[in-house]
Amino acid sequence: MLMPLPDGEIIARRAEIVAALRRIVPGEGVIDSEIERRAYESDALTAYRTLPLVVVLPETTAQVVEVMRYCTAQGIKLVPRGSGTSLSGGALPLADAVLLAMGKFKRILDIDIENRCVVVQPGVTNLAITHAVQDQGFYYAPDPSSQIACSIGGNVAENSGGVHCLKYGLTTNNVIGIEFVTIAGEVIRLGGKHFDAAGYDLLGVMVGSEGLLGVVTEVTVRILPKPPGARALMIGFPSVEGAAECVADIIGRGIIPGGMEMMDRPAIHAAEAFVNAGYPLDADALLIVELDGCDAEVHHLVAEVEGIASVHGANSCRTSHSEDERLLFWAGRKAAFPAIGRISPDYLCMDGTIPRGRLSEVLIRMRQMEGLHGLRVANVFHAGDGNLHPLIMYDANIPGELERAEEFGNDILRLCVEVGGVLTGEHGVGVEKRDLMGTMFNEIDLNQQQHVKCAFDPHSLLNPGKMFPQLCRCAELGRVHVHAGQTRFPDLPRF
Amino acid sequence: MVAWAAGESQALRIAAGGSKRDFGRPIDAARVLDLSLLRGIVDYEPAELVLTAQAATPMAEVTAALEARGQMLAFEPPDWRGLLQSEAEPTLGGTLACNMAGPRRVRAGAARDHFLGFAAVNGRGEIWKAGGKVVKNVTGYDMCKLQAGAFGTLSVLTEVSVKVLPRPETTSSVVLFGLSEADAIRTLAAALNSPHEVSGAAHVPAAFAGRSQIAGAFPAGQAVTALRLEGPTPSVVYRASALEALHRPCTILEAPESAVLWREIGAVQPLLAGDASAVWRVCVTPSAAPALLRVVRDTLAGAEGFYDWGGGLLWIEADASLDAGEAAIRGAVAASGGHATLVRGSAELRARLAVFQPLAGPLEALTRRIKAAFDPLGILNPGRMQQGI
Numbered sequence: 001m002l003m004p005l006p007d008g009e010i011i012a013r014r015a016e017i018v019a020a021l022r023r024i025v026p027g028e029g030v031i032d033s034e035i036e037r038r039a040y041e042s043d044a045l046t047a048y049r050t051l052p053l054v055v056v057l058p059e060t061t062a063q064v065v066e067v068m069r070y071c072t073a074q075g076i077k078l079v080p081r082g083s084g085t086s087l088s089g090g091a092l093p094l095a096d097a098v099l100l101a102m103g104k105f106k107r108i109l110d111i112d113i114e115n116r117c118v119v120v121q122p123g124v125t126n127l128a129i130t131h132a133v134q135d136q137g138f139y140y141a142p143d144p145s146s147q148i149a150c151s152i153g154g155n156v157a158e159n160s161g162g163v164h165c166l167k168y169g170l171t172t173n174n175v176i177g178i179e180f181v182t183i184a185g186e187v188i189r190l191g192g193k194h195f196d197a198a199g200y201d202l203l204g205v206m207v208g209s210e211g212l213l214g215v216v217t218e219v220t221v222r223i224l225p226k227p228p229g230a231r232a233l234m235i236g237f238p239s240v241e242g243a244a245e246c247v248a249d250i251i252g253r254g255i256i257p258g259g260m261e262m263m264d265r266p267a268i269h270a271a272e273a274f275v276n277a278g279y280p281l282d283a284d285a286l287l288i289v290e291l292d293g294c295d296a297e298v299h300h301l302v303a304e305v306e307g308i309a310s311v312h313g314a315n316s317c318r319t320s321h322s323e324d325e326r327l328l329f330w331a332g333r334k335a336a337f338p339a340i341g342r343i344s345p346d347y348l349c350m351d352g353t354i355p356r357g358r359l360s361e362v363l364i365r366m367r368q369m370e371g372l373h374g375l376r377v378a379n380v381f382h383a384g385d386g387n388l389h390p391l392i393m394y395d396a397n398i399p400g401e402l403e404r405a406e407e408f409g410n411d412i413l414r415l416c417v418e419v420g421g422v423l424t425g426e427h428g429v430g431v432e433k434r435d436l437m438g439t440m441f442n443e444i445d446l447n448q449q450q451h452v453k454c455a456f457d458p459h460s461l462l463n464p465g466k467m468f469p470q471l472c473r474c475a476e477l478g479r480v481h482v483h484a485g486q487t488r489f490p491d492l493p494r495f
Numbered sequence: 496m497v498a499w500a501a502g503e504s505q506a507l508r509i510a511a512g513g514s515k516r517d518f519g520r521p522i523d524a525a526r527v528l529d530l531s532l533l534r535g536i537v538d539y540e541p542a543e544l545v546l547t548a549q550a551a552t553p554m555a556e557v558t559a560a561l562e563a564r565g566q567m568l569a570f571e572p573p574d575w576r577g578l579l580q581s582e583a584e585p586t587l588g589g590t591l592a593c594n595m596a597g598p599r600r601v602r603a604g605a606a607r608d609h610f611l612g613f614a615a616v617n618g619r620g621e622i623w624k625a626g627g628k629v630v631k632n633v634t635g636y637d638m639c640k641l642q643a644g645a646f647g648t649l650s651v652l653t654e655v656s657v658k659v660l661p662r663p664e665t666t667s668s669v670v671l672f673g674l675s676e677a678d679a680i681r682t683l684a685a686a687l688n689s690p691h692e693v694s695g696a697a698h699v700p701a702a703f704a705g706r707s708q709i710a711g712a713f714p715a716g717q718a719v720t721a722l723r724l725e726g727p728t729p730s731v732v733y734r735a736s737a738l739e740a741l742h743r744p745c746t747i748l749e750a751p752e753s754a755v756l757w758r759e760i761g762a763v764q765p766l767l768a769g770d771a772s773a774v775w776r777v778c779v780t781p782s783a784a785p786a787l788l789r790v791v792r793d794t795l796a797g798a799e800g801f802y803d804w805g806g807g808l809l810w811i812e813a814d815a816s817l818d819a820g821e822a823a824i825r826g827a828v829a830a831s832g833g834h835a836t837l838v839r840g841s842a843e844l845r846a847r848l849a850v851f852q853p854l855a856g857p858l859e860a861l862t863r864r865i866k867a868a869f870d871p872l873g874i875l876n877p878g879r880m881q882q883g884i
Contacts, residue, residue, distance in 0.1 A: 114684050114782045137690070159633045166630070172637060173608050186857035193780040195600060195807045196644070198834035198852035199862055199880070201607055204640020208633050228690045248542040254565055254661030293692065294737075297730030353629045355543050385631040386543070425631040433634075440634060441624070448623045448869070449636050455864035467635065 006096040031055035045089040052093035069185035082154025088430025122153025141168035159208030161426035166384035177220035227292035236283030236316035243285035246312040258292040266378035271332035274339035344393030352416030353425035387425035498620025511551035513583035550588030571597030573761030594644030597761035607643035615650035618870025649869035663725035695723030696805040703765035773819035779833035781806035
């Protein structure tokens, strides 16, 4: 993975830059020593590491403004970071960029039950929002698996999902307002406690922009009343086809479960060995279907789903009879990643989305690729929305295995696009899938996205090297007439 | 066609069905880009929950195809033909471009939340695409959100993919009568805050309740406060009785009457008696809505309104003379947070007043840069949203 060449001139000015930042953020808010900077050298995509130029931890929006103004004035790049749990390298530092870590923005500012919203600073963790309102019977719906650690600001940047997003939506459907700072140091508020923002839906484009458009300093989220009850079904199938048809039929009958997860045989075995949830080891595919709502609804839907499962040849079906049992059914699925980590020294977690109807075909071709790349893969799948997480197992200590795992992952994502799907359902493009953007989008599509980037960040100072396979020169992009098909910037290095 | 217009710097008014032609500022364009031939459903797989259609496909065709398979557009696009005094056919592209949303907005979101992907032509005359045809996708910037609610000022949509959802098996409404506005909004909030999955929450003052087709079901001369429930039959029956127990005395409307009531609320039917009035759509913090309407009534003789989205949407009817209540309404909105749009007004009024919430400072500058990022020559629906946008 090639990143933009660091600017030696900026690196040479490190001491001066540190001093200038210390004037803005006093005390321990500027991290200078190499040992302490090491803690920030990667996010959850640990295969990539870069020591940041300097780390700044501002505490106020005014300090963020000053840092951004300084970086703009000096032409210094800036990489924003939340909790550093990105699986796509969204917060990977650059050697010539200031790393702006938002971890000190930890306050919950306003809990407004009457209007069903909470206003928080971006460093508040996803789960802390639910903790703040659960006594009053509410919760914040998007639940990425890192929710204990990931920050809401990072969720906004990545448009994070979770197991409940088919029914309750992604981050973008649950954030109703933000305050953010542009690279020029302007503070802009979008939305608020009311529905829809005035004018263009800039809130919609800020969510999921992977830290390339602005730094979020405040977030207003919608909270929902907690469903009165939920039960989970654990259904084993002798074939992936049976499980896939069962999923299609559940949705075809008009049922949108709160969660609907599928695991393949390797994932079932790894998870069962890890947590002993009672998963059926004779099954080729396991479905966990969670139905939530009032008792009358849950009771009615459980019966329907049990019926549908048996029609599609399920060879085991258990329904939770207590909250403990429901959580036990989930325990294996929620622990699937560490379970794979236990049987393999390293693994890559991929994140494509496919039309659900193509699932069996995709899994069969993935098995063929295993032979080709000489690596094994286990699959967990948000079955309701078609979001696939193949976990490619490898050993980084064996020379060449990481590269083979990455190539395998790229092949899987190309396959997702080939069958009508997309490169990423919830983890983001980051550096991980950056060079595959061309499989989904042509040059005009990508240039139109870059034009939006230029409207926010004309000098490409914010989080460069992420999302786009090619750096952007806004002035040249601005020319209106370009001959069709011509490569725009032949002199720019592709990385 | 757009490439030609870009080459010649010719402004275009983008039209398909034409049902929302009078929504927004009058467009300064000598030429019309008529998309009405871009119609037809391209792909519809009910089990994938995705429908792809050409942009000018009539809503009637989309709705019929979805109904045949027991599905729907969950954002409940309202029929504003009465409001906009048009008999033209609404299209899917127009519905998305105007980010339409009906009463189910409180629970299911607006058009923006269901817009998955598209092909379009930008103001440079380039064909481009974004998003995808699957329900979960974060690849690249979320350009669907930008196009939804851009009123055709950023690109010309040619093909669109939307998320579709199952139609609820049944529906009913719990209706309370005679509440004061402040009590009604508190009641709506309490119901939305309950676990009963309320999917519609509206309050119509007494003056308008009598105009409903189902007014016979209401006691005469009383305000109507309505809560909608949808889902599997046993669930709806249970939740309706639970709400009924909390709110006695009240009436339960069964599916057919409930459907009429919510269709009327989405269509702004309570305010359609006088066709010369101006109608404003105000998005506001729900709990602030009654005070806002009180202030508007106090400063603007004859102004009236009703509430949807639990108070989050306030429809206000005002006399169309002078500023049609703009100063009073925008003043009240400024005090409470939110935004106001003049949805119905004469062309003269829509040219003279700010139809959409005025922007200022860095947000206005950014908005103009976004416009230029898609349409640098300003040829797509110029001036529809703001001067020059």
